[in-house]
Amino acid sequence: MLRLRFANILVLVGGLVGCEAPDPTEHEKLRLGQALFEDGRFSADGKVSCASCHRPAHAFADTLPRSIGAFGRETRRNTPTLWGLPTDLPLMADGGVPPLKNGSLSVLAALTAHGDMAFDPRSLNQKLKTYPRYHQLLGRLYPSTDLASAYLLTLHRYLLYLSEQGRQASIRNTSLNPPLVAQGKALFEGEAGCFRCHNGEGKTDGAFYNLALGNRSKEEGRAAITLKEEDRGRLRTPVLRNLRKTAPYFYDGQAATLQDVLEHYQQGAGEAGRWIGDSLQKEALLAYLLTL
Ligand code: HEC
Ligand code: HEC
Structure with a gap:
């Protein structure tokens, strides 16, 4: 008698419909x-x-x-x-x-x-x-x-x-859309200019920028790989996910909070430029970042 276990059936069905067999x-x-x-x-x-x-x-x-x-x-x-x-x-x-x-x-x-x-x-x-x-x-x-x-x-x-x-998990979080978060998302993708680099899967374009952060004299950055002088200090746009759990921020951990991160963008962040928002906009952007 032919006896099939559940796993074998899955393999069989997988083979028949042409998808990869589950392991x-x-x-x-x-x-x-x-x-x-x-x-x-x-x-x-x-x-x-x-x-x-x-x-x-x-x-x-x-x-x-x-x-x-x-x-x-x-x-x-x-x-x-x-x-x-x-x-x-x-x-x-x-x-x-x-x-x-x-x-x-x-x-x-x-x-x-x-x-x-x-x-x-x-x-x-x-x-x-x-x-x-x-x-x-x-x-x-x-x-x-x-x-x-x-x-x-x-x-x-x-x-x-x-x-x-x-x-x-991130897809579930970002589908939360109370008004403040929605406003933050609109800013992030629009006026605040974050989306220029923080776009695509995980909110990163995978490219390299120098955000003119202090205390970075020893940071070679992308130049370690390309050996090009203009890449010195340029670092990959980081993944923006789970931010509520991953403080401190920036590649050397110099920003203790997300407020500190936004403060840097407000003062002028090198290749990211300067974003000037009022305190309400800042609050909305923070609310959105915390859902990522
Ligand atoms: C020119 C590209 C660029 C733009 C525009 C940009 N970022 Fe960034 N972002 C980066 C890079 C690169 C870093 C890492 C910087 C470092 O540590 O040297 C970063 C770091 C961050 C971090 C810290 C992440 C972590 O886990 O350490 C946050 C949060 C962030 N950006 C949010 C924003 C927001 C909000 C905006 C819009 C106001 C913005 N970014 C605009 C490229 C950019
Ligand atoms: C002592 C702390 C430490 C330990 C131990 C450690 N990591 Fe890491 N991991 C880091 C740091 C710091 C970075 C970022 C390094 C950089 O960007 O130059 C990193 C980066 C990574 C990345 C790349 C993430 C990205 O966004 O590019 C992966 C994947 C990773 N680690 C996997 C592992 C695995 C697997 C192990 C165990 C075999 C491990 N790590 C052990 C500190 C650690």
Whole structure:
């Protein structure tokens, strides 16, 4: 007798209608991804995990201007949110890491770019072999690759999951439309000029600008990648999502509140120009930013 389990039926139906078959191990892969994301043993001092800085309670950002990495070292920049990260966005403030849609190699590039965990990806295979539980699970879930690649695939899948879930949550939030928020949205997309750079998925155009913020003499910005002098100090338009949970702001965390951010735009923000709004407009813009 032909007996089909539910998962097989889904695969069968998926095949018939020509869409991708759902992966019956999806749930396990996500749980493993979360475990790896929260495990500090992969850093050089054995104490710092992805979640030490990308904290789930703060939309996978944290509350410090700069975070603390392995051996107590401060990160170069403020930790950004990963909840709802657009998958086609070049990653890091200098755009030096390819977008998540490029696959698990972007995770390898991200880890290398970090430096914060003081972790050498070349030792991954060796390290994973010493943890029997990971060894066994990764081997079973990704039978045709080596352990290090399986680790990267698992983290990649988890990041895509955070991206998708965060995006859904953001769509629900921004559909809230009381009058003040609606007024703020109209300003953002119109008169205040924010939309020129903060447009597209996650409210970022993925391009690089210098907003003439103080204390930035050491910030190479995009020039680190392009080696062009005019790109010195230019940083990628950040994702505007989960702002109510991700203070402080700007890439060095120098703005403690969103009011401080708007204050900078009101004083003149380099390539972003100057926005002069009255206090009511400012209040509306703030109300809107808090829904993103
Ligand atoms: C010590 C703190 C710290 C740890 C640990 C850490 N990160 Fe990050 N993460 C950062 C900072 C700071 C940035 C921004 C760096 C930049 O723009 O130059 C960042 C950026 C990112 C980005 C790009 C986001 C964007 O908007 O471009 C991804 C993806 C990411 N981290 C994933 C991870 C993963 C996965 C781990 C664990 C393997 C991890 N991070 C561990 C602090 C940390
Ligand atoms: C010319 C492009 C441009 C324009 C116009 C612009 N921004 Fe930005 N925005 C950026 C860049 C680039 C940064 C990061 C600056 C840095 O830290 O160096 C930024 C940072 C921010 C942040 C902080 C995000 C975080 O998580 O740290 C907020 C909030 C913000 N912008 C809101 C606005 C609003 C509101 C307007 C309109 C009044 C606006 N922006 C206009 C490019 C722009």
